[in-house]
Amino acid sequence: MSVDTTIRMGSLNLRTPLLTGSGTFGYGDEFGSIIDYSSFGGIITKSISLKPRAGNPPPRICETQSGGIINSIGLANVGIYNFIESKVDTLPMGKTEVFLSIVGDSVEEYVEVVEKLEDVSGIAGYELNVSCPNVRRGGLDLGGDKEAIAAIMSSVRTVTGRFVSVKLTPHYPVIAPVAQAAVDAGADALTLTNTLVGMEVDVERRKPLLGNVTGGYSGPPLKPVALAKVWQAAQVVDVPIWASGGMVNGIDCIEFLLAGASALQLGSVLFADPYAPGRILNEMIEYCERHDVTRLSDLVGKLETR
Amino acid sequence: MEQINLPIAEKGVVDQIRKISDDTWDIKVFSPGIAKSSKAAQFVHVRVSEDFRPFLRRPLSVGPCSGDYLRLIFTVKGSGTRLLAQKSTGDVIDLIGPLGNPFKLPEDDEYPIIVGGGIGVVPLLLLDDQLEPDTPRDFLLGVRTESLLPVDEPEIKHRNIQIASDDGSIGFGGNVVQLLERKLSKLQSNRVVVYACGPGMMMYALKQVCIKHSIKAYISLEVPMGCGLGACQSCAVPRSDGDGYLLVCQDGPVFDATEVLIEPEVLR
Ligand SMILES: Cc1cc2nc3c(=O)[nH]c(=O)nc-3n(C[C@H](O)[C@H](O)[C@H](O)COP(=O)(O)O)c2cc1C
Ligand code: FES
Numbered sequence: 001m002s003v004d005t006t007i008r009m010g011s012l013n014l015r016t017p018l019l020t021g022s023g024t025f026g027y028g029d030e031f032g033s034i035i036d037y038s039s040f041g042g043i044i045t046k047s048i049s050l051k052p053r054a055g056n057p058p059p060r061i062c063e064t065q066s067g068g069i070i071n072s073i074g075l076a077n078v079g080i081y082n083f084i085e086s087k088v089d090t091l092p093m094g095k096t097e098v099f100l101s102i103v104g105d106s107v108e109e110y111v112e113v114v115e116k117l118e119d120v121s122g123i124a125g126y127e128l129n130v131s132c133p134n135v136r137r138g139g140l141d142l143g144g145d146k147e148a149i150a151a152i153m154s155s156v157r158t159v160t161g162r163f164v165s166v167k168l169t170p171h172y173p174v175i176a177p178v179a180q181a182a183v184d185a186g187a188d189a190l191t192l193t194n195t196l197v198g199m200e201v202d203v204e205r206r207k208p209l210l211g212n213v214t215g216g217y218s219g220p221p222l223k224p225v226a227l228a229k230v231w232q233a234a235q236v237v238d239v240p241i242w243a244s245g246g247m248v249n250g251i252d253c254i255e256f257l258l259a260g261a262s263a264l265q266l267g268s269v270l271f272a273d274p275y276a277p278g279r280i281l282n283e284m285i286e287y288c289e290r291h292d293v294t295r296l297s298d299l300v301g302k303l304e305t306r
Numbered sequence: 307m308e309q310i311n312l313p314i315a316e317k318g319v320v321d322q323i324r325k326i327s328d329d330t331w332d333i334k335v336f337s338p339g340i341a342k343s344s345k346a347a348q349f350v351h352v353r354v355s356e357d358f359r360p361f362l363r364r365p366l367s368v369g370p371c372s373g374d375y376l377r378l379i380f381t382v383k384g385s386g387t388r389l390l391a392q393k394s395t396g397d398v399i400d401l402i403g404p405l406g407n408p409f410k411l412p413e414d415d416e417y418p419i420i421v422g423g424g425i426g427v428v429p430l431l432l433l434d435d436q437l438e439p440d441t442p443r444d445f446l447l448g449v450r451t452e453s454l455l456p457v458d459e460p461e462i463k464h465r466n467i468q469i470a471s472d473d474g475s476i477g478f479g480g481n482v483v484q485l486l487e488r489k490l491s492k493l494q495s496n497r498v499v500v501y502a503c504g505p506g507m508m509m510y511a512l513k514q515v516c517i518k519h520s521i522k523a524y525i526s527l528e529v530p531m532g533c534g535l536g537a538c539q540s541c542a543v544p545r546s547d548g549d550g551y552l553l554v555c556q557d558g559p560v561f562d563a564t565e566v567l568i569e570p571e572v573l574r
Binding site: 023024025026030031032033034046054055057058059060061062063067068069071073076207219220248268269270271272273274275 | 313314359360361402529530531532533534535536537540541542544551569
């Protein structure tokens with residue numbers, strides 16, 4: 001039995017539902033020949049900001065007893081000008097679809113970065129990273145996260161017709177209002193979720209394991225949290241959901257599809273297992289064969305809750 | 307620019323594993339692609355667990371290589387290295403490498419002094435092999451105490467390694483940077499170049515000594531890593547000029563000692 005792995009989302013037609021999680025795959029070419037692009041539907045770059053950001057003091061990564069990792073990279077990136085000058089040419093365009101992740105400190109910054117990228121051809125779309133602490137500050141100025149996110153999305157919509165996903169934090173106790181606000185403001189998809197805020201302590205030295213004390217908690221322990229957010233959002237919005245959080249194998253990915261995700265971002269797993277995309281795709285196909293499913297996309301939202 | 311081979315993914319096979327001291331192990335791995343192209347201070351990113359516990363790979367310096375074989379010598383410091391120490395002959399190890407930039411070999415008129423601290427000696431063993439056989443050199447190694455020596459007696463003899471121990475249980479009584487200072491005061495050549503790898507405190511002290519004596523020092527750094535490939539920015543070390551960070555996996559692991567700020571806390 002051959003299983004159709006393609007995923008259609010509006011104007012997009014992806015070879016497979018697998019994407020990379022922003023920040024875990026650089027600007028798309030660092031993994032070189034080690035990665036097999038054919039298993040991906042697309043890649044998402046490290047978040048790009050208007051100005052270059054140096055990032056946080058080291059150490060920037062640690063493991064947790066619970067089987068995850070915490071990073072405090074601090075959105076280190078080359079900034080939009082350097083990106084256009086030196087990174088655009090190295091994007092894996094032609095090998096897979098390329099999405100650019102954008103981050104900013106204000107509505108204007110998001111708009112300015114997207115405007116500059118509109119001249120770059122071959123880009124499949126954007127992911128707006130509105131789930132970093134800085135946006136929260138801006139969010140308060142605008143009357144709350146929901147308003148800030150809607151303002152960012154609707155302003156970006158005025159400068160691009162490209163596919164845009166809005167990436168949310170898992171920290172909202174109730175995701176529905178924020179998810180709805182992003183969609184009402186013009187989002188083509190939602191990415192759920194970014195990392196949780198976490199920390200680890202070295203009790204012998206009485207010091208935090210990360211230079212920045214706290215960081216973003218990802219990997220397997222994040223999966224149930226992200227899964228719940230995907231499911232909750234899928235109940236209220238009708239745009240595709242891009243899942244992100246702790247997937248390390250095909251069964252994890254099937255869980256997210258059933259909960260309502262249309263695309264699946266592999267993040268931290270790539271550090272441990274750069275061959276994960278091919279392996280995971282095969283594991284998903286095996287599942288489909290076992291269950292007589294001919295199209296992966298047929299599984300989306302097929303969770304039976306009673 | 308020296309030609310650096312692109313990293314490859316290779317399933318190495320354990321040929322032999324032996325215990326060198328209380329907590330140090332030496333694995334000889336059949337890994338022809340990586341063994342043949344590795345240069346001193348390059349590292350391999352080693353998958354320690356197939357089921358993601360612990361989650362991350364471990365960067366390990368490539369030790370001495372012969373033909374199709376490379377040696378991984380490591381100290382058991384946590385769950386990852388503990389798993390590696392449990393490998394036996396025939397086991398497969400998933401490796402990515404060689405990664406990072408190697409040591410720049412000495413110019414004809416330069417006199418190399420190799421300075422290792424504890425398990426930091428590993429990349430220096432490969433360097434020792436890669437220097438021309440007739441190149442005169444000093445090879446110093448510091449340990450806390452004799453029982454923690456990361457190399458065995460025959461290797462110490464064969465390489466003519468001079469040992470310093472903090473407690474005086476073997477060789478020079480004192481730390482290896484003090485031993486280096488002694489050497490420097492006796493040496494005529496003003497074209498000394500130091501090659502060093504070791505714990506944070508040692509690297510910190512070594513940098514000060516090299517600055518004081520106006521000596522060029524190449525240091526190889528070890529920090530926690532995510533991807534090992536320049537994609538995630540996990541392995542940053544501050545530049546000494548204050549202008550942001552350098553990446554150990556991509557810009558290093560070898561740096562000119564004056565290029566980076568050495569923070570003893572951050573280096574392993
Ligand atoms: C080292 C690292 C850097 C990250 N950088 C970004 C980033 O720049 N922008 C972003 O939106 N998410 C970033 N993330 C979050 C991931 O894209 C992903 O949403 C999160 O790690 C959860 O998925 P995972 O458990 O599969 O890693 C980063 C994660 C890691 C581990
Ligand atoms: S470990 Fe990922 S950039 Fe160095």
